[in-house]
Amino acid sequence: MNQKEIKQNIVDCVNRVKAENPMAGSITNTVTINFVANAQLAVGGSAAMVYLPDEAEGLALAGNALYINVGTLFPVYSETLPRAAKTLHDAGKAWVLDPVAIGLGSMRTQLLYDFKEYKPTIVRGNASEIISLAKLWGLEEQGETGAVRGVDSTDTVEAAKNAAVQxxxxxxxxxxxxxxxxxxxxxxxxxxxxxxxLFMPMITGTGCSLGGVTAVYATSADPFTAALTAANVYNLAGARAEKDVPGPGSFQVRFLDELYRATPEEIANNPFEVEEL
Amino acid sequence: MNQKEIKQNIVDCVNRVKAENPMAGSITNTVTINFVANAQLAVGGSAAMVYLPDEAEGLALAGNALYINVGTLFPVYSETLPRAAKTLHDAGKAWVLDPVAIGLGSMRTQLLYDFKEYKPTIVRGNASEIISLAKLWGLEEQGETGAVRGVDSTDTVEAAKNAAVQxxxxxxxxxxxxxxxxxxxxxxxxxxxxxxxLFMPMITGTGCSLGGVTAVYATSADPFTAALTAANVYNLAGARAEKDVPGPGSFQVRFLDELYRATPEEIANNPFEVEEL
Amino acid sequence: MNQKEIKQNIVDCVNRVKAENPMAGSITNTVTINFVANAQLAVGGSAAMVYLPDEAEGLALAGNALYINVGTLFPVYSETLPRAAKTLHDAGKAWVLDPVAIGLGSMRTQLLYDFKEYKPTIVRGNASEIISLAKLWGLEEQGETGAVRGVDSTDTVEAAKNAAVQxxxxxxxxxxxxxxxxxxxxxxxxxxxxxxxLFMPMITGTGCSLGGVTAVYATSADPFTAALTAANVYNLAGARAEKDVPGPGSFQVRFLDELYRATPEEIANNPFEVEEL
Incomplete structure (x- = not known):
């Protein structure tokens, strides 16, 4: 695919979402759950969040895509998350995995390990999380360390390229x-x-809400287009929201405004480069 | 009651709340819990949220009204919610039920079914939720379908009129x-x-926070006055907040400001019509 | 210590935090968890929140300070909180306790009672909470009543002075x-x-987020300096954010902006008086 075709796919994806208001459910952390929902609504989607196993299954089947973020695990997730992932996989539904804080605690490691079988349609994370996930899944034996500090990355994006590709x-x-x-x-x-x-890492939930927005686009496009559309609208809205804001509080407010205001063409034309592998 | 009497009741209700800062506790979903609390504070109330059974009972008895929103159920709710509802009913306390996402999952259906016995003082929901609740309680056998899609309504308000009345x-x-x-x-x-x-459905929690604000007013007025006062202040604040805002992020901020700024007389004079049944 | 020395300690503490971006994990309530994280980020720290026992232990050991806020208890906290507190105590790590709504429910009382053994490095609360905690720990037998109404104080700060000192x-x-x-x-x-x-009690989470910010400073200073630095930056940011705001929604946004903008010297120079006891 060349850049022109990719841009057309982005325009089509955004247009479909704005026209159809698709629901993308989430099982996500309590820290940023409100921001995830508001970001999903701002780009034209609909949000719904659950914790219980049968509700997760119901939500997985009710929509075209689901978002799973392992940020703040509850005990019931040992049942909820594998069941949701299996349901999505067996039904051929798109799902987005955000392996937040991979490496912290035994349940998180087990859940993320088990997700390998259910092949998340899109994985979104920071560099350290992507490197760590590739190692956990045995897809990358060598290379970078992939140390996650709390929820923050200690690696560069380029250092995670091979892990992402694998x-x-x-x-x-x-x-x-x-x-x-x-x-x-x-x-x-x-x-x-x-x-x-620069304000994006200074508000909590930029990454989580990007995952939720990716799930919204995944209801209406192939995984690659969905992930790129989400990255583009975030980069566009972030750059616009930054102008003249006095601090991170105002930035977050304007960022939601800009997510809402971005047109399909503007999102497609946010600068990106294509490298064939 | 004529419109003039209703308006006077609204003025009295708002004045009491602003003077007495009454506490209305909540058991509510994690998506919008912050917005619920901030809306309750903005209109002059006090907020407190819990999950555990004995705490819910304590909170129910400590205040004059409680808000129960079934948005994101936790396993412990199978004990917490029936106990809270029974406590409220037996003590003659006001409580507001928000039957969010009715139809999703077995616990939600069971809890909502069991609430019939404890007669929530006020039920607040979107059209599909109200129709579905009336059917679940055997109060309306015919009529509209009442399909809930995630947390969204697929029915019009007028289609839910009979269910609401029943x-x-x-x-x-x-x-x-x-x-x-x-x-x-x-x-x-x-x-x-x-x-x-038009921005109100584009931010998450407009309905949830309206439920919480209704509970605040229910500490200080009869159920009908409390529900109408809350509807009026939301319609007033929404219309005012919309002016010149660039998007949903700014709208939410100004909406809280306008909830805070609305005077008793302005709330009473928000346009409404009375139909005798 | 005289005021000049205290101010220098504050300047040093803020400079260290801004330079090192230290992580302070939290186990905190779902109502204000997003505001806690955003406030921690705004002052230059990093945030991470968990609920599970082994994750709490991991987070306690990964950072230099942890924040424990008992606002909305989950069943798993009966295991998570004592384990986290013991880990912190045994490892000599700083931790901040916020005894929200002390007196409500049996688990809350038991947890707060048990925390006595693990000696929280900093306790932050409103007046009624501090008085109630001193009584629960048997440190103050006489004096004020310390009635907590939901999450609100019914006592003055001066009435809690002796309890705080004890x-x-x-x-x-x-x-x-x-x-x-x-x-x-x-x-x-x-x-x-x-x-x-005056807007600070009109938004939810001012106290909770102050506790989280205190934990950030506790990674980089002695307990007294950390607590005072946090109080000073909150008083400074609150006073600045209030100017010309139309209501509590705008206040909260600007408050985060001002937390971010405050310089070490400005924080140190926020008015305070020292009394030797």
């Missing part, structure tokens, strides 16, 4: 690595999306 | 149906409250 | 009592920090 080739879907420049790959292409703001 | 007549309290025009009924009157904003 | 002398750390004027003590000095805004 995961995408394994799942047959897409992987998005968030950072100063975002990298999106389907295993055959690596796209770098530019923009964003 | 629920209000059964409980002896009030029912509020939220939508473009809000309908509030005590089974004898149907009032339609106008205003609001 | 707790600080017992733990060997610091205690901060929040109110119109904040009182911070290490058992030898009582400092009163001025400023803030």
């Amino acid at each position: 995961i995408a080739r394994y799942t047959g879907g897409a992987v998005a690595v968030s950072g100063e420049t975002d990298l999106v790959t389907d295993g055959h292409m690596a796209v770098r999306s530019h923009g964003g703001s | 629920i209000a007549r059964y409980t002896g309290g009030a029912v509020a149906v939220s939508g473009e025009t809000d309908l509030v009924t005590d089974g004898h009157m149907a009032v339609r409250s106008h205003g609001g904003s | 707790i600080a002398r017992y733990t060997g750390g610091a205690v901060a009592v929040s109110g119109e004027t904040d009182l911070v003590t290490d058992g030898h000095m009582a400092v009163r920090s001025h400023g803030g805004s």
Whole structure:
């Protein structure tokens, strides 16, 4: 695919979402759950969040895509998350995995390990999380350390490129690595999306809500297009929201405004480059 | 009651709340819990949220009204919610039920079914939720389908009028149906409250926080007055907050400001019509 | 210590945090968890929140300070909180306790009682909470009633002075009592920090996020300096954010902006008085 075709796919994806208001359910952490929902609504989607196993299954089947973020695990997740992932996999539904804080605690490690079988359609994380996931799944034996500090990355996006490509080739879907420049790959292409703001790491939930918005786009496009559309709208809205704001509080408010205001063409034209692998 | 008497009741209710800062506890979902609390504080109330059974009982007895929103159920709710509802019912305390996402999962259905016995003083929901609750309680056998999609309504407010009236007549309290025009009924009157904003469905928690604010007013007025006061202040604040805002992020901020700024007289004078049934 | 030395310690603490971006994990309530994280980020720290026992232990050991807020308890907290507190105590790590709604429910009382053994480095609460905690720990037999209404104080800050001093002398750390004027003590000095805004009690989470920010500073300073630095930056940011805001929604946004903008010198120079005990 060339850049022109990719841009057309982005325009089509955004238009479908704005026209159809698709629901993308989430099982996500309590820290940023409100921001995830508001970001999903701002781009034209509909949000619904649950914790219980049968509700997760119901939500997985009711929509075209689901978002699973392992940020703040509850005990019931040992049942909820594998059941949701299996349901999504067996039904051929798209799902987005955000392996937040991979490495912390035994349940998190077990859940993320088990997800390998259910092949998340899109994995979105920071560089350290993507590297750690590739190692946990045995897809990358060598290379970077991938140390996660709390929820923060200690690696660069480029250092996670090979891990991202390996995961995408394994799942047959897409992987998005968030950072100063975002990298999106389907295993055959690596796209770098530019923009964003220095304020984005200064508010909590930029990454989580990007995952939720990715799930919204995944209801209406292939995994690669969905992941790139989400990266582009985030980079565009971040750059615009930053102008003249006095601090992170105002930035977050304007960022939601800009997510809402971005047109399909503007999102498609946010700067990105395509590298064939 | 004529419109003049209703307006006087609204003025009295708002004045009491602003003077006494009454606490209305909540058991509510994690998605919008912060917005619920901030909206309750903005109108002059005090907020407190819990999950555990004995704490819910304590909170129910400590205040004059409680808000129960079934948005994101936790396993412990199978004990917490029936115990809270029974406590409220037996103590003659007001409580507001928000039957979010009715139909999703087995625990939600069971809890909502069991609430029939404890007669929520006020039920607030979107049209599909109100229709579904009336059916679950065997109060309306025919009519609309009442399909809930995630947390969204697929029915119009007018389609839910009969269901709302039947629920209000059964409980002896009030029912509020939220939508473009809000309908509030005590089974004898149907009032339609106008205003609001197109941005209200574009931020998460407009309905949840309206439920929480209704509980604040229910500490200080009869169910019908409390539900209408809440509908009026939301329609007023929504219409005002919308002016010149660039998007949903800014709208939410200004909406809280306008909830805070609305005077008793302005709330009473928000346009509404009374229909005797 | 004289005021000049205290100010220098504050400047050093803020500079270290801004330079090192230290992580302070939290186990905190779902109502204000997003605001806690955003406030921690705004002052230059990093945030991470968990619920499970082994994750809490991991987070306690990964950072230099942890924040424990008992606002909305989950069943798993009966295991998570004692284990986290013991880990912190045994490892000599700083931790901040916020005894929200002390007196409500049996688990809350038991947990807070058991925390006595693990000596929280800093206790932060409103006046009624501090008085109630001193009584629960048997440190103050006489004096004020310390009735907590939901999450609100019914006592003045000065009425809690003796309780705060007794707790600080017992733990060997610091205690901060929040109110119109904040009182911070290490058992030898009582400092009163001025400023803030009438809007601060009108948004939920001012106290919780102050606790989280205190934990960030506790990664980089002694308990007394950390608690006073946090009180000062909150009083400064509150006073600045209040200017020309139309209501509590705008206030909260600007408050985060001002937390971010405050310089080390400005924080140190926020008005406070030192009383030797």
